[in-house]
Amino acid sequence: TSHHDGDASKQLLLAKINYFHVKLLAYFVKRLDSIKESNGGSILDNSLIAYGRGNADGQRHTHDDLPLLLFCKGGGAVNSGRHISSRGTPVTNLWLSMLDNIGANVPKLGDSTGRFSLT
Secondary structure, X not given: OOOOOOOHHHHHHHHHHHHHHHHHXXXXXXXXXXXXXXXXXXXXXXXXXXXXXXXXEOOOOEOOOOOEEEEOOHHHOOOOOOOOOOOOOOHHHHHXXXXXXXXXXXXXXXXXXXXXXXX
């Protein structure tokens, strides 16, 4: 359906699929927030979850300027509740920063050019 070539019926089906996935995501995030951990926070507070698309444009298979949501606070490593425009920044910069958050020592990933600020 992401290869809709402008076909309205395929675009409508894709929208329905996306709506279903976002409903599942909302359920998942609420569930994580409802489970408390010993430090007083929830599993959601102590996690990092990225949700988005693998391609910015399914027709062209581009991976630049992906729409992406980052949920959670990463145990306090992320300032939440904001919108960040990162046009032109490789998404692999975000992946590196997320890896840093879990203690993985990865100097470079794919086409990364550095780290993405989570604070």
